[in-house]
Structure formats: structure tokens, C-alpha cells
Amino acid sequence: EAGVAQSPRYKIIEKRQSVAFWCNPISGHATLYWYQQILGQGPKLLIQFQNNGVVDDSQLPKDRFSAERLKGVDSTLKIQPAKLEDSAVYLCASSLDGARPETQYFGPGTRLLVL
Amino acid sequence: GEDVEQSLFLSVREGDSSVINCTYTDSSSTYLYWYKQEPGAGLQLLTYIFSNMDMKQDQRLTVLLNKKDKHLSLRIADTQTGDSAIYFCAEIPFSGAGSYQLTFGKGTKLSVIP
Numbered sequence: 001e002a003g004v005a006q007s008p009r010y011k012i013i014e015k016r017q018s019v020a021f022w023c024n025p026i027s028g029h030a031t032l033y034w035y036q037q038i039l040g041q042g043p044k045l046l047i048q049f050q051n052n053g054v055v056d057d058s059q060l061p062k063d064r065f066s067a068e069r070l071k072g073v074d075s076t077l078k079i080q081p082a083k084l085e086d087s088a089v090y091l092c093a094s095s096l097d098g099a100r101p102e103t104q105y106f107g108p109g110t111r112l113l114v115l
Numbered sequence: 116g117e118d119v120e121q122s123l124f125l126s127v128r129e130g131d132s133s134v135i136n137c138t139y140t141d142s143s144s145t146y147l148y149w150y151k152q153e154p155g156a157g158l159q160l161l162t163y164i165f166s167n168m169d170m171k172q173d174q175r176l177t178v179l180l181n182k183k184d185k186h187l188s189l190r191i192a193d194t195q196t197g198d199s200a201i202y203f204c205a206e207i208p209f210s211g212a213g214s215y216q217l218t219f220g221k222g223t224k225l226s227v228i229p
Binding site: 004006033035040041042043044045048056091093102103104105106107108109111 | 119146148150155156157158159160163203205215216217219220221222
């Protein structure tokens with residue numbers, strides 16, 4: 001079974017530029033999560049999708065971050081404009097159902113450096 | 116303060132046992148997880164325990180849960196150099212809103228000395 005796929009693996013941009021990350025969850029998983037992991041910290045949830053609907057985006061900085069999962073499968077996370085403090089690893093995870101506590105499986109992450 | 120707390124570093128000799136500790140604050144936590152993160156990699160699920168269990172063993176891994184003290188530990192028997200990584204403790208607290216987000220600690224960096 002293929003795992004969670006993410007691209008790109010690395011991205012370097014200058015502040016005020018825009019960037020987009022892509023995630024393809026495990027086949028059949030209805031729930032998709034985006035986490036931000038700042039160096040030296042544990043991951044923190046940015047947004048959770050159930051199929052193509054948003055379940056929780058309370059920690060997403062909506063003035064600059066946006067995310068979508070239009071067809072309920074792949075998802076993109078965008079930052080516009082980027083700030084220095086956005087430098088982090090962006091992890092995508094998926095789980096089967098999401099309607100109850102269950103195991104989340106993580107992708108390799110996208111490492112973003114904002115200069 | 117942090118909802119999930121872990122010590123930041125642990126150093127052990129190859130062949131010894133490693134014990135990584137974690138405390139959490141949410142008594143409604145349903146599942147508790149241990150994830151492993153190697154340099155430059157994503158998070159790999161190691162094991163998990165449901166909140167109505169006290170212990171779970173999986174090959175070299177033993178998870179102990181003390182619900183009274185809200186303390187979780189991960190014991191790695193016969194620690195190998197390949198076990199060197201950052202280990203994250205995470206909980207899923209009960210939420211009536213339908214959002215079961217993982218809350219992570221800051222991670223414990225395990226260094227295995229050959």
C-alpha cells in the first residue's frame with residue numbers, strides 16, 4: 001500500500017513570495033491533515049479535511065495560508081505572502097475515517113526555508 | 116504550558132534498554148501514540164495505546180500507561196544504532212466537535228552510543 005505522498009520535498013523562497021505544497025493521501029482515506037513543524041517543536045495542526053469539507057481550521061493563519069481539497073482526494077496548501085517565521089516542515093497526514101480517534105499516517109514532509 | 120511534555124534528550128549505549136517518558140494533561144485522551152522521526156524524514160508510527168489499557172508490547176517496544184499520573188512511557192529493549200531518532204509522544208483528546216487532532220510533545224532525541 002502506497003503511503004502519503006508530498007511534493008516538493010524542499011523549497012527555498014524569499015519573504016513575500018508565494019509557495020504551494022501538494023499532498024496525496026493514502027487511497028481510501030477520507031480525512032486529510034496539514035501540520036506545521038517548526039524546528040525543535042512537535043507538529044501542530046493547521047487544518048483538517050473530511051472528504052472535501054473543512055473540519056477544523058482554527059489554527060490556520062487565514063490572512064496568508066489557504067488550503068483546499070476540491071475532489072476529496074489530493075490537497076494543496078498555499079502561503080501568500082510568506083514570512084520568515086513560516087520556515088518549517090509542512091507535514092501531510094491522512095486517516096481512514098476521521099469521525100473517531102484513529103491512527104494518522106504521515107508523509108515525508110516539505111521543508112520550507114524563507115529567506 | 117505544553118499539553119504534552121517530554122524530556123528533550125536521552126543517551127544510551129547500544130544493547131541497553133531505553134525508556135522515554137511523557138506526561139500529558141488531558142484526562143479525556145482516548146489514544147496515545149509514539150511516533151519516530153529520523154533526520155530529514157516524516158513521522159513514522161511506532162505504536163499506540165488506547166486509554167483503557169495499561170500496557171502494550173510489540174516486539175522490542177513496550178508502552179506503559181499510568182492514567183492516574185497521566186504518564187506514558189516507551190521502552191525500547193536492546194537499543195540499536197538504528198533507533199537513534201527523535202521520538203514524539205502524542206495524544207488525541209476527546210472532542211465533541213468531531214476534530215480529533217493529534218497534540219504532540221516537543222520530542223525526545225535518542226542518541227545511541229555504539
